[in-house]
Amino acid sequence: MDKRLKRILPRVQKPARYTGGEYNEIIKDKADVDLRVALCFPDVYEIGMSNVGTRILYGTMNALPGLWCERVFAPWGDFRTELKQAGIPLYALESGDPLSEFDALGFSIGYEMAYTTVLDMLDLGGIPLRSEERPGLLPLVFAGGTACCNPEPMAEYFDLMVLGEGEEADNEVLELLRQAKQEGWDKPRFLRAAAEIGGIWVPSLYAPGAGGAPEPKAGAPERVTKRIVRDFERSYFPTAPIVPSTEIVHDRVNLELFRGCVRGCRFCQAGQVYRPVRSRSAARLTEQGIESLKNTGYQEITLSSLSSSDYRGLGELCDGLMDYCRPRSIGLALPSLRADNFSMDLMRRVQAVRKAGLTFAPEAGTQQLRDAINKNVTEEDLLNSCRVAFAGGWNNVKLYFMLGLPTETDEDVLGIAQIANDVLHEWREYASNKNRGVRITISTSCFIPKPHTPFQWAAMVTREEYLRKVRLLRENIKARNVVYNWHDAETSVVEGVLSRGDRRVGDVIYEVWRQGGTLEAWSDYFDYARWEKAFASFGLDPAYYTTRPRARDEAFPWDRVDMGVTKAHLWREWEKSQAAELSPDCRAGCAGCGANKLTGGVCDG
Template structure:
């Protein structure tokens, strides 16, 4: 820690965010390091330290001989101001070394509303913002994470993107950089070579041309560059790197627990869900390997909470076998085992019984829509009976608190669908009255509605977002209907935030200048209510002559070239179009286990056979 940082720390909130030195942090002898990687998470320490992807890739890179990967998080506003006032550049936690002295600067991006933090971190580091301003081989800036599936709003600032799962490709990228540095390559040569690594997208090799109507007329790759870049997946999760030596945070973080990822991908096909489509196909870990990893992680870290995570954990075939093995171990050591991401349909009695003696945190279900008609449109494959019987099982098992998540503004939604949400919540309350074993504690239903954001690589990627006023009208209507229902608390998302999310999610290269301008005007920490300022963003859009509604509220044509057409996540466009049509017909599609729908993701596997 520098003297300057030492003087600043007592003046800011939560100084432990900035000191590093946690148990299991990786330190190396700088004299033995050939490649230094600053691994940046564009949000605070508490959020970044909870991110499993970051934990994995930190371990992957540090397992490489001669490579030192160090963590960098977004400073909170008080620290940022102190840094600016004192001329302290952004540094990495492990060594305190300034980010601008690193070879590679990698970002993990999972949320569009962190984009301003990326630019702000580069500014605080003193690293030139745009890729074309960084001419040497040092300070190569690249990114991965789900937002890289439409990286176009960010392309001016990044040298390349790593698409999909990074356990293997990151090693290839960093090894290539090691070679480039040793042999004294220039940056253009490194970019040409890194583009040859499967899963790497170098945007400067693709030219976007626009038509008179503002849509993309053509995407022209340079000679010798493939028309699309395909994401990477890891096939054998049992043998993939997993960080059982987890860094034990020195301050409270959002998810302070050991996290076991039971499988990747999703067998469902909820038509709004980007993760569900873009992370296909399903690949699982065996219960045996998961048990071993759980024991190793818990023994080493002393953490007393273990969670089994995935996009839909109750779809994990070996869930009962795994919980049977884990529960005695957890009970003996007073470790709480939590199983989030349960679907309301197959939330089994046995699982409830198994978890009964655990601490009763709130259960979470996401019916997304109130009416069966709309649940069929979005392919939720969930009936009201299933939702209510799952709640009945949970209430009879001792739970008194349920979180219910819905969306407003889904394609084809009517006022009837909106009111059906209130009816469903009332039925859940009635189910509690009929089934709860411990009524003294009272019922708590936390219901929340999000504003539908159309996302790339989903059947709804062409849809428009509802006008903000109409979303607010529907949200207020619902709030009014639920006002007098006992035990129910209803909240809805800030529409301005979701509007921007839609712009970034479906944006193209013309959004880059807006982003830069907004950051100059003071945009930062947009995911945090206390700092988000829609006015700043509207001013930036105005000044750059860009209409946000063009990206958010316009239905994209089915024939249109989409900004993310260069990115291949393994799905056939025909399949997405077919799913879109089925949505309008109110027809559901079976899950992958019940029958393959031919999405195309099996082609990402060596044997081209899905093991859903």
Template sequence: MRKLALNDEILLNIEKPARYIGNEVNSVMKEKDKVDIRFAMCFPDVYEIGMSHLGIQILYDMFNQREDTWCERVYSPWPDLDQVLREEKIPLFALESQDAVKDFDFLGLTLQYEMCYTNVLQILDLSQIPLLSKERTEDMPIVIGGGPCAYNPEPLADFFDLFYIGEGETVYNQLLDVYKENKRSGGGRREFLEKAAGIPGIYVPGFYRVEYHEDGTIASFAPTCECAPLKVEKQVVMDVTDTYYPKAPVVPFIKATQDRVTLEIQRGCIRGCRFCQAGMLYRPTRERKLEYLKQAAKDMLVNTGHEEISLSSLSSSDYSQLPELIQFLIEEFDKKGVNISLPSLRIDAFSLDVMSKVQDIRKSSLTFAPEAGTQRLRDVINKGLTEQDILEGAGSAFEGGWTRVKLYFMLGLPTETEEDMRGIAELAEKIARRYYEIPKEQRQGKCQIVVSTSFFVPKPFTPFQWAPMFTKEQFLDKARFVKEAIRAQLNQKSIKYNWHEADVTVLEGILARGDRRIGPVIRKAYENGSLFDSWSEYFRPQAWEQAFKDLGVDPDFYTMRERDVTEILPWDFIDIGVTKKFLIREWNRAKEEEITPNCRQQCSGCGAGRYKGGVCLEG
């Protein structure tokens, strides 16, 4: 009988105690004295969010297949439990064993989005692990970060012992083997980090030194240890069929954000949108084989009892065997009451036909992501979607029974003008008008067009990584402009408008392209009370403003200026396969409003083709 870190009195006085008790269906229990490595896998957000993350499910399954390793899960305690742990001096614990995280060999944190950075410090703090890597002693866990935000690890460099750059199925087993051997031979923390730095894809920030020019830009970034490489190369799984994938994922006790089976059908994207970080990071596109997906779907639904399956990818419509997969899922599961979810579809005749087969379409909404209001700006961002595509898709959807359409746009994109912003309202009006062109007797009541705008954030390893941002006030002015433009439309009553928080966007931009000087700011903001920054009700902009002020760091340096393409960027030491030469070419093509064909139409020579073992031209 395992012990519980929290007693009954505490559990009865906190919200959703099921977040912390473990023992869910398919969770893995082992005898800790029979394993050599204990790995605490953490998603630094609340349980419901973390349990929806596929990456952790994959690594949890993969690590626990090793007889010598026990991987357990950790999530950010909600503020109510956070307070109790601090007051009672209870160290943060893993769900499976309820043992203190500080007693594990590894603490791995998934860095999925920038607004979780203060939660990273919460995890370390509550675990009673020093926040700074250099202050940790031999008996403390190795703290490792991975995920999309690890592709610019510099804002968090002081807090992590190492970062994993790439897909987890590649060199993690090698890393664990090196740790085990180092431990067996009596090696210490330093010896392990030196050996780890020699593994492809592993970045040990303590082995690098950064120097700056007087204007604040980076003068040099170089290793201080012979064991550390000049470039850290992203690790990629080329055969995504013959690799690890959880056939019996853990089933949460309470409803998670994604309360369903997730079937990853492919990795990567052929589209090349210039704002999209994932589209560049996860190149090249790799498909899972159809027969494998069929069996995986069967296994996961049986092993979890879920009643919904979601097909996961960056662009599901581009999976070459999607019709066959959909037909199988319908034939196999439709009569069993299993719903099939299809995110990331391009809205065309095929996609609409697919959705009409798998969903109760008359009760659901249809999502378009034009991203920009005019064709000119869609060409700048290389969206590959014309107004005719959008209107034809909407028209077909309305004729098929949909009455609600969601439209997603970005404000603040490079080269944006008032005409582009007004175009958002005008496109929404054209879609509404298209609905009312349908004969009255065929309509399903009134239509509703929901327009949502986020504010553009330039991300590392995209062609827009050199672009400037706007201030909070400028972003809000843009939102107000769109709001007034919508009010001027004939069908304004059919159009609803909402927009993202501008202050959160500006902070995200700072963290996304920050360097090591941002680390102390993150720590200061955390000490000022920042936590769960991605949650509107908990975001404290004043805590961040005070942190920047106290430390004399100018946030505008990271957001407002356009970078020169010759500038050393904080993440330039990472090689993701896509070359800087290609990104510069795409940045210039954006300024010229030139489209680059998608990867299936024509190879654009981005560099990622080398992972296929072939020659990738850089013409």
């Protein structure tokens, strides 16, 4: 270890996140390696190590002989300052080598607020930020993750982006890079060849056109369709993941039940862009879960997916896992439950070891608005679920809502307070043990329209309007046992701009970074004034991106990216939302979203 680092580490917060050396870390002999890849996560270690996607890619990339994939995370402010002062470049955890020694840097970007952190990590590693400032073939700087479904805001910085699921496409890109390196290709030749790989978007092959929609240059594909893993049942899952030596956010085994979602909530980007639905069998998942527990020693396992209670084999899987977990005091957690098919029987089975709180996301306060967003949950469903939970001894319920949804009225906002009261009433009526009291937590966030969703045409509410709704709700939540938390408005404005931004927003991101912006997803570091100044310096009005309603025929910056679901389907859903008309879930009736073309017509549906 660097002597300078030895002096720095004892005086920064949580130094174990900067050292590597964890159990199950992959170390290779550099003599056997001809391609070195840095898997970069633009947030701190505790967040990045909790990301299942990153763990999958770490495994699939390292499975390639001769390739060594290492991890890089963003430093927290104290360590970042120390690194800069000491002149130590950002390094990968496994080898401790600086970013400049790698052939490829792959960024996993799950959320837009991480954009400035991407630039900061490149800069800390001594890598020029813009693609055109890196004329040589190496290092290749690429990205993947949900945020890439609108490739324009970060188009100037990445050499290429992987659309959709990366476990197969990443390796195809890296094998091509290995060939290019051996044969001495120049960068333009490599990028043209990479654009031939399915799912690969090369930003430099497109020029920003009218209204911010990219236009293909000569020879570039008109549209690029995202990649998916067709055979999800047999696809790779990391059953021997790294076990961090310091506490991370999701410090447990995360079992991935299925990809995609049958529900089609109109606000939800993940529910649209991860389609089509593909699941693993309960038998395989049970095996993978037990194997992961054995290899990690974790005392908790969680079943993660967009809506885990929609998993068909949930009962069988829970029983299979509980047979292993119960005698070993291992807890089984079931997040993302839906209030409409919540089963007390199931909860009893899985909560045999520990009784955690219950969380539901009704998202909106009235049936009218829940129908408009296609959240097929009724208040009756929710109250039923709370009733059985209270009767079964639970006394802690969290409810998530959004404010600023399309068509929302004050009546919808007040409906949230009403639901809180109704839930409290259920507790008074049915709680098995009232002595322990009850805690109902209401959380609201500001709705942000996202690309590739039916609400991509929607106007976001202004900051002032969102805060007015927050005040209205706060004044109407009166019960002592109900706690109300709301998400801050300014972060939402910035996220709104970045989500539906075009290439011009890339300059704003750069300017914010240049003024010190990094780790902007953290309130510790977020500074709205810095964003306002940067928008102004480029003559851009955030309202153009956020509160402006879009016409049906507007060309979007993300129109040349095909995430499976067709624009025609999204428009149909948008129109239905305006009439508060429901669409059934995929299993009750196929709505023809178009995503099944990616699997050749099959869908779990």
